[in-house]
Structures are given as structure tokens and as C-alpha cells.
Amino acid sequence: MKLLRTLALVALLPLVSSAALARPPMETNQLVDDGGVPIGTAASPMFVASGGSGVVVTQGPAATDTSANRWPVLAYQGGTWTFGLSGPIPAGSNVIGAVTQSGTWNFGLSGAIPTGSNVIGAVTQSGGPWTVQGVANGVPVTNTVRTNGINRSGTIGTTAVELIGPNGNRQGWKIKNDSTGDVWINFDTTATATAGSGNIKVPAGGYLASEPGFVETGTLSIIGSAAGLAITVREY
Numbered sequence: 001m002k003l004l005r006t007l008a009l010v011a012l013l014p015l016v017s018s019a020a021l022a023r024p025p026m027e028t029n030q031l032v033d034d035g036g037v038p039i040g041t042a043a044s045p046m047f048v049a050s051g052g053s054g055v056v057v058t059q060g061p062a063a064t065d066t067s068a069n070r071w072p073v074l075a076y077q078g079g080t081w082t083f084g085l086s087g088p089i090p091a092g093s094n095v096i097g098a099v100t101q102s103g104t105w106n107f108g109l110s111g112a113i114p115t116g117s118n119v120i121g122a123v124t125q126s127g128g129p130w131t132v133q134g135v136a137n138g139v140p141v142t143n144t145v146r147t148n149g150i151n152r153s154g155t156i157g158t159t160a161v162e163l164i165g166p167n168g169n170r171q172g173w174k175i176k177n178d179s180t181g182d183v184w185i186n187f188d189t190t191a192t193a194t195a196g197s198g199n200i201k202v203p204a205g206g207y208l209a210s211e212p213g214f215v216e217t218g219t220l221s222i223i224g225s226a227a228g229l230a231i232t233v234r235e236y
Helices: 002-015
Strands: 046-048 055-057 080-085 094-096 099-101 104-109 118-120 123-125 129-132 141-144 154-156 161-164 173-177 183-186 200-202 207-209 220-224 229-235
Touching: 154 220, 161 229, 200 207
Parallel strands: 080 104, 094 118, 099 123
Antiparallel strands: 046 055, 129 141, 154 229, 161 220, 173 207, 173 229, 183 200, 183 220
């Protein structure tokens, strides 16, 4: 009896539709869910990039779609993110929306950037340095999140004194002469300030600040033309 039941079940197997067992057709490297169903649609697929190095998402009916018919992508990731915009980028106003991130982000633009307004939206950085690089293979410009500067203000006389000590992590400084007399700044770590050549004069009411991209990290000394000259100084 058991043998007859087994033979009957085997006979029914060809009646099961092969289409019911087959997975839906999917694009090469396209991502699938736990049931084997491709993620996305034929018009808007999500698939692994060549070599499995990343995920490519097509938003809207086509990669070049500029209409409002787009859908957001939500993902969670630890460590370093790398984002690329595959071209061509249409001429006109191209905007990457506001981004908030506490880790490291790398953004790349493939191909030539068209003439027009190309905007990267507001970036909120919770702390630490972040790098802005404007040209391919260029030298990155590091922008460091800073708190309030260190107050180095005081009064200066006719004897040279140390204004700011050596600091290898210094990012900048600014000096405001609030007095009616002149002061001179010396940036040579082997010399002291004197009222003359080889020193930078900050006249009464004058202002002096470090140059963008270059900051002296050694000792700054100062001397005044009279006693009791008030100065306001900040070191960053």
C-alpha cells in the first residue's frame, strides 16, 4: 500500500508547473531578497557593481531622469562610505542634498562637470577633520572643526616678550592692536622682536592675521613703542 502511494505522488510531480518553481528573471548582478525576488524593477534596479565593489541604484525610469519621479534610498553602514555619481551629469543646476555624517564620507564625480551651477548642499560634521578636494588628483584642503580660540591678549611694553609659544597643531592666529602706539611681531624662532626691519609692524588700531593655507607654528614674539600697549590676540 505504501509503495502504491509513493508511486502515485511521483506520478503527480510532472503536473507541477515549472514556472511556479522558477525565480523571476533578474538582471546580471541584481540584488535579490531572501525569497529570490529581484530588488527594484527592470526600470529601477539595484545591483552589485562590476567586481562586487559596490551597489548601483537607478532612480526613476532611467539613469538620466531629471523629473520628480524618483524614490529615496535608505541604508545603514558603518565605517567608510564611498558615493559616486555616474554620468553624464546634465547641464544646469545639480544639487546633492544636505548630508549628516559622523564618520568618513568619500564623494566622487565621474566625467566632466558641466557648465552651470553645481551645488553640494549643507554638510553637518559632528567633529574631526573633513577633506574638500576640488580637482582630480589635487591636494586636499583640510578643514578642521574648532572650538573658541585661546585668548593670548595682554599689554605690551618696550621689552620684547613671547606673544605665542610654539604649537605644532596651530591652525591660525589673529592680532588686534587696541592701543595708540605701534607694536612689532617677529616670527623667527631664533630671534626676538625689535622695532625695525625683519619684524611685522601692526600700527595703532591695526589688525594682523595668519594667511589661509600657511600658519607659523613656532614662537611669536612682540615689542611695543611704549609701555602699557593693549592688544587682543587669539590662537586657534
